Amino acid sequence: MRICVQSDPFDMGTEANRFTQSATGAGAIVTFTGITRDSAAGDLAVMEIEHYPGMTERALTEIATQAMTRWQLTDCLVIHRYGRLAPTDPIMMVATAARHRADAFAAAEFLMDYLKSRAPFWKKEIAKSGTAWVAARDEDEAALKRW
Amino acid sequence: MIDVLYFAWVRERIGLPRERIDTNAATVNDLIAELSAREERYAVAFSDLSSLRVALDQELSDFDAPLAGVREIAFFPPMTGG
Numbered sequence: 001m002r003i004c005v006q007s008d009p010f011d012m013g014t015e016a017n018r019f020t021q022s023a024t025g026a027g028a029i030v031t032f033t034g035i036t037r038d039s040a041a042g043d044l045a046v047m048e049i050e051h052y053p054g055m056t057e058r059a060l061t062e063i064a065t066q067a068m069t070r071w072q073l074t075d076c077l078v079i080h081r082y083g084r085l086a087p088t089d090p091i092m093m094v095a096t097a098a099r100h101r102a103d104a105f106a107a108a109e110f111l112m113d114y115l116k117s118r119a120p121f122w123k124k125e126i127a128k129s130g131t132a133w134v135a136a137r138d139e140d141e142a143a144l145k146r147w
Numbered sequence: 148m149i150d151v152l153y154f155a156w157v158r159e160r161i162g163l164p165r166e167r168i169d170t171n172a173a174t175v176n177d178l179i180a181e182l183s184a185r186e187e188r189y190a191v192a193f194s195d196l197s198s199l200r201v202a203l204d205q206e207l208s209d210f211d212a213p214l215a216g217v218r219e220i221a222f223f224p225p226m227t228g229g
Contacts, residue, residue, distance in 0.1 A: 055205035122155035136225035
């Protein structure tokens with residue numbers, strides 16, 4: 001299990017390959033990458049991501065540990081960036097490895113649902129038309145109920 | 148003494164990222180009332196608790212939670228990770 005909270009960019013291909021090479025005993029790997037979405041008006045200049053150092057690492061470790069115990073995973077990876085990102089820059093990535101794909105898919109979805117509303121990150125859109133904090137969506141909170 | 152941290156728009160409204168506060172507040176709600184009475188910027192930031200979350204020593208908590216033994220409290224809007 002590996003948790004990375006970083007301002008540096010990451011290469012999802014490199015990360016996926018490294019994760020795969022060490023996935024001894026697994027038969028399935030699922031990866032998900034979240035990228036910086038443009039504003040509704042299509043004029044996003046920068047996405048600024050703030051986080052709570054200390055709590056972020058604790059929350060991500062707790063979420064990943066839960067995923068490892070609830071599903072038959074051989075490994076899992078969470079990378080999440082903070083700082084200033086441009087449209088299409090990768091923000092975060094999760095990868096799960098399991099003997100069979102059902103566990104890998106379910107655990108990846110669980111990780112994503114929990115990351116959305118339980119990891120202390122906040123996004124601010126800085127666009128030509130103005131600056132605004134991204135509001136949490138009710139659907140994201142509701143998504144936790146299925147687990 | 149307790150370290151109080153603010154994030155995102157809560158930090159912007161209060162005007163600082165963290166401060167150390169000398170308080171005898173028994174619960175999170177008591178601390179909020181104390182700060183809100185102190186200055187307008189706190190009253191504005193804490194005016195709608197449904198739009199706020201609180202963490203005690205880096206664990207999500209509730210507004211009626213006791214502060215005894217807590218070293219760090221953080222206020223922030225609902226999280227938007229992922």
